[in-house]
Each structure stands twice: as C-alpha cells, then as structure tokens.
Amino acid sequence: MRLQCDVEVVNRALPALGLRSTGRSRRALLSIGTHADRSSPSSCRYLLICTARDRSGSRYKLKDNIEKFFSWFVEEGKATVRLKEPAIDICLSKADSSSLKSFLSAARLAHRGSDTDSLPLSSLGPARARDVEKPKKKLSILSKKDYPLTSSFPHSLEQLQVSYCRLTRVDLRMLSLRALRRLDLSNNHIKKLPSTIGDLSCLAELILHNNHLESFSDGLCSSSLQTSLQHLDLSQNQLQVLPARFCQLQQLVNLKLDQNKLLRLPFHIGRLSKLRFLSAAHNQLTVLPASFRKLCLENLDLFENPFTQANALEHTIRLTFPLRLQELASRAVVELRIPHGPHSVPLHLCHELDFSKACDCGRACVDSYIQTAVSFNLHLVSHTVVLVDNMGGTEAPVQKHFCSLVCYCEFMDSCVQHDLR
Numbered sequence: 001m002r003l004q005c006d007v008e009v010v011n012r013a014l015p016a017l018g019l020r021s022t023g024r025s026r027r028a029l030l031s032i033g034t035h036a037d038r039s040s041p042s043s044c045r046y047l048l049i050c051t052a053r054d055r056s057g058s059r060y061k062l063k064d065n066i067e068k069f070f071s072w073f074v075e076e077g078k079a080t081v082r083l084k085e086p087a088i089d090i091c092l093s094k095a096d097s098s099s100l101k102s103f104l105s106a107a108r109l110a111h112r113g114s115d116t117d118s119l120p121l122s123s124l125g126p127a128r129a130r131d132v133e134k135p136k137k138k139l140s141i142l143s144k145k146d147y148p149l150t151s152s153f154p155h156s157l158e159q160l161q162v163s164y165c166r167l168t169r170v171d172l173r174m175l176s177l178r179a180l181r182r183l184d185l186s187n188n189h190i191k192k193l194p195s196t197i198g199d200l201s202c203l204a205e206l207i208l209h210n211n212h213l214e215s216f217s218d219g220l221c222s223s224s225l226q227t228s229l230q231h232l233d234l235s236q237n238q239l240q241v242l243p244a245r246f247c248q249l250q251q252l253v254n255l256k257l258d259q260n261k262l263l264r265l266p267f268h269i270g271r272l273s274k275l276r277f278l279s280a281a282h283n284q285l286t287v288l289p290a291s292f293r294k295l296c297l298e299n300l301d302l303f304e305n306p307f308t309q310a311n312a313l314e315h316t317i318r319l320t321f322p323l324r325l326q327e328l329a330s331r332a333v334v335e336l337r338i339p340h341g342p343h344s345v346p347l348h349l350c351h352e353l354d355f356s357k358a359c360d361c362g363r364a365c366v367d368s369y370i371q372t373a374v375s376f377n378l379h380l381v382s383h384t385v386v387l388v389d390n391m392g393g394t395e396a397p398v399q400k401h402f403c404s405l406v407c408y409c410e411f412m413d414s415c416v417q418h419d420l421r
Contacts, residue, residue, distance in 0.1 A: 001032040001106040001120045004131060005077070005095035007049055009058075012087040025093055026051045027134050029127040032062065032106050032120075045110035047081075049090070050127035057127065061085075062110040069108070074100055081107060137179075141165060153177055158202075163187045170194055178202070186210055186233070198223020205231040209256070213237040221245040235259055235279070244354040247271040258282055258301070267355050270294030281305070281386070287373050290357065290399045293381060300382035302396060307388065308373065310397035312415050315372040319405065323368055330356070330366040331403075357401035360411060365403040372408075373397040 007028040014020060031048045050057035060083055070080035077095040081104075082088075092100065106120055135156030141147055144165045153160065157177050161184035168189045174180075175196045183200070186209035195217055197203070201224040213234065226248050235258040242257075247268040254277040257265075262283040269275075270291025279301035286308045320327070330349070333340055334356045342350055356366045376398040378385045385394045402408040 001103055002122050003030045003092075003095060003099055003103040004028075005030070005100070006093045007051070008091040008093075009049070010089040010091060012089060025091065026053070027132055029057075029131040030092075030103065031057075031122040031124055032103070032110055033122045033124040045113075045121075046124060047090075047107065047110075048124045050132055052129070052132045055126045055129070055132060057124075059124065060088075060090075062107060063113045064111065066107065066111040069104060071104060074104070079104060155179070158182070160184065161186075161207075170197065172196070175199060181205065183207065193217065193220065195219035195223070198225050200224070201228060203228050205229075207231075207233045208237065209233045210236040213239060215239070216242055216246065218243045218245050221248045225249055227251060230254065230274075232256070240284075242266045244268070244351070250274065253277065255279075265289055265292065267291070278382075279386075287397045287399055288376070290401060292398055293376065295381040297382035299384045299386075300378055301386035302378070302388050303386050305388070305396075307396050310373045310375040312372050312374055312400075312412065315370055315408070317370050319368050319370060327366055327368045331364045334364040334366065357403075359401055359403035359407050361403065361407050363403045365401055368403075370402040370405070370408045372400055372402075374400055 005028065006025040007030065008023070008025040029050045031050075032045060033048070034045065045062045047060045047062050048057045049060070065084050066081060067084045068082040070082070073079070075097050077097050077100055078093045079095075079100055080092065081090045083090065136154040137156060138159040139154065139157055140161040142161070142164055147162070147165050153173055155177060156179060158179050159182040160174060160177065160180060162174075163184060164187050166189055167185065168191065170185065170190060170193060172194070174183065175194065178200070179202060180200050181202050182205040183203060184205075184207040186207050188211050190208065190211040191214060193208075193213065193216065197206070198220050203225060206229060214237075216234065216239065221243055222245060228251065229249050230251050231254045232249070232252060233256040235256045237260050239257070239260040240263055242262070242265070244267060246266040250272060252272050252275050255272075255275060257280040259282045262280060262285060264285065265280060265288060267289050268291050269289055270293065272295070275295060276298045278295070278297055278299075281301045281303040283305050285302065285305040330353060332338070333353060340350065340353060345353075352366050356364050357369055359365055359369070374397065375395050378388065378394050378396060388394055388396050400411070402411065
C-alpha cells in the first residue's frame with residue numbers, strides 16, 4: 001500500500017524539552033510492507049516514509065504500535081497517525097481523500113496483525129525521485145523540440161502553456177489535467193476545439209490567441225466552463241460568428257476577439273453581467289446587438305470596424321398582419337420563460353427562440369418585428385473607450401427592435417420631438 005502526500009513527523013517529547021517542531025511538511029511517499037530482512041517474522045509490518053532528502057526512508061513498526069488515528073479531516077486529505085514507540089505523530093496532508101482512506105484502513109489492519117491476504121502490501125525499497133518531488137503546478141513549452149511525445153503531462157498542473165509548437169489540434173492528454181486553471185495554446189495552428197475542454201471544471205483562463213479557429217462550439221458554452229471561465233482570448237483567428245449560447249459563459253470578465261472576421265457580436269452579449277474588458281478591434285462589425293446597451297464595462301475597444309451610419313428612418317419590417325399563431329406562441333414562451341429544447345419543439349424553432357428580440361415596451365418579438373439602428377454613445381456602457389474610428393468617434397450603431405407598428409411610431413415621435421428641441 002502506497003500514498004503520496006505531504007508529511008510532518010512530530011516528536012511528542014519536544015515540548016517537555018522546551019523545544020517546538022519546525023511545522024514544516026515535506027512531500028513524501030509512504031509505503032506499508034514487510035521488513036526487507038527475510039529473517040524478520042512474517043507478521044511484522046512496517047511503515048516506510050521516503051522524502052526527497054532521504055529517499056531510502058525511515059521505517060516504523062506498525063503491529064500493536066499505533067496509539068490513535070486522528071481522521072476528522074480525512075475528506076480534506078488530512079489525517080494524523082500517533083505511534084507508541086517512538087513517541088511521534090505522523091501528520092499527513094494534501095493527500096487524495098479516497099487514497100488516504102484506503103491507506104488508513106491498511107495501517108489499521110497492519111496494527112492488528114491481519115493476515116497478508118487481507119492486507120495490501122508494498123515493497124519497502126527506496127523511492128524514485130519523481131515520487132517525492134513537489135507536485136509541479138506550472139509548465140511552459142515554447143518550442144516544438146521541447147514538446148513531450150512519450151511522457152505525459154504532470155497531473156498536478158494548474159497552469160500549462162504550449163506555444164509555438166505548430167499544434168493542429170488540442171492534445172487529449174491535456175484534457176485529463178483536472179486541476180488545470182490556466183491553459184495557454186496561443187501561437188499554434190489549431191483549427192477546432194474539442195468539446196471535452198468543457199470537462200476541465202477548474203479552467204478559469206483559456207488563451208487561444210493566434211490560431212486558425214473557425215468556430216467556437218455550442219457544446220463548450222453548455223459545459224462546466226459556464227461556472228469557471230473568466231478570461232477568454234480568441235484574438236487573431238478566423239471566427240465569423242459566435243454561437244447563440246455563447247452568453248451562457250456568464251463568469252466571463254475579460255473577452256478578447258480582436259483580428260477575426262466577426263460579422264456580429266453574440267446576440268445576447270448583454271447577459272454577460274460580469275464582463276469588464278471587451279476588445280473586438282479589427283473585425284467586420286457593422287452594427288452592435290440591442291443587448292449591448294446592458295453591459296457595464298471598464299474598457300472597450302472596437303477600433304477599425306466598418307460600422308454603418310445609424311439612421312432611425314432606415315428600417316426593416318418583418319411584421320405580418322395579423323400575427324401568425326407561431327409568432328404569438330413563441331412570444332408567450334419567451335415572456336413566460338417556459339423551458340424548451342429540441343426534446344419539446346423543432347430544432348429550427350429553438351434557434352428562433354434563442355434569438356428572440358426585446359421591444360422598447362418590454363415585450364418579446366421572435367420572427368415578426370421592425371428593426372432599425374440608432375447611434376449609441378459607448379461611454380454609457382464603458383468607463384474607457386478606445387476610439388471607434390480614425391476621426392476620434394466613440395459612437396456606434398446599435399440595433400433596436402419593435403414588436404408592433406404602435407411601438408415603432410411612438411419611438412419615431414420621440415425622435416422628432418428630440419430633434420425639434
């Protein structure tokens with residue numbers, strides 16, 4: 001039986017001598033097994049503790065020698081084994097909770113002198129260097145020649161950068177790193193992201209700058225990234241659109257979309273309530289979505305986009321008289337927030353519902369509406385605005401939708417009155 005964890009061996013006689021323990025734990029490999037000397041009784045079991053400083057290890061007898069187990073915090077990977085002779089406490093921490101439970105059970109059996117058949121034993125030899133080294137949390141690979149082809153990535157990694165390695169796809173070995181918080185795959189040739197990236201439940205930063213990405217899948221937007229991802233860099237790729245469900249990534253704080261081929265921003269971008277930094281410079285944006293006005297940003301960069309000149313008189317009418325039954329039902333589904341999906345309504349209707357619009361009056365409109373664009377001062381949604389054009393402007397066109405002719409006429413009347421003033 002073996003266990004990798006941090007260990008501190010505390011001598012209980014120190015306080016009587018006026019001394020204190022160092023309070024420092026070290027990475028160690030613990031093994032339970034028989035004595036290497038064959039002349040020893042077969043029933044004698046030992047605990048071997050190997051560290052980087054002492055890979056041969058220190059051996060402690062277990063049979064009838066454990067005074068007490070302290071396992072109140074075993075779910076947190078912590079426990080203490082108190083030995084009778086010598087009078088020491090073996091304090092364990094940073095262990096896998098399930099492995100720690102198994103190890104304590106094996107130690108209890110060894111203490112009772114259980115038969116070998118019921119006790120999982122290990123050889124009590126010196127530990128390998130990699131077994132007692134501190135878990136590696138950060139790794140950067142910046143050239144193709146340094147990329148590991150035969151060895152795996154350390155499972156303890158929290159930050160991984162693999163850049164300038166000409167990767168054309170994401171290595172599946174990276175997707176088994178469950179502790180990963182930051183993944184930087186910038187400056188490669190990746191064309192598509194696997195949906196299993198969404199299984200990295202701790203991932204807070206995903207850097208994909210300067211690749212060949214052509215899409216960002218719906219699956220990623222519905223994965224555990226919804227609750228973990230805070231920083232997303234998709235700049236310098238080949239993206240034209242982002243999926244309707246992109247705005248389910250509601251923990252996003254920083255979003256970089258510069259130098260793509262984006263024709264529009266995510267339709268419901270206003271739902272990203274935690275977003276503070278947004279850059280989408282050097283794209284093909286002609287107008288901003290209506291929900292853009294709900295954002296509350298610290299920094300906004302929309303430089304070098306071919307925005308059209310906003311004119312409220314230029315409009316698109318998609319109203320039918322009277323409204324079709326499908327439109328009335330769709331509006332009711334949106335306004336009443338009735339759950340829906342491919343299991344209950346046709347897929348094309350799901351798509352239309354995902355892109356439902358909100359009229360100025362507060363009602364919804366799905367496939368029947370009037371659309372126009374108005375000039376919008378970007379300082380209303382961001383403290384700092386990078387110039388939108390070469391003329392120093394900070395205004396851009398934002399879409400507006402109306403559910404009926406009445407709402408549109410009221411809006412036009414208000415525009416006329418404003419101009420008269």
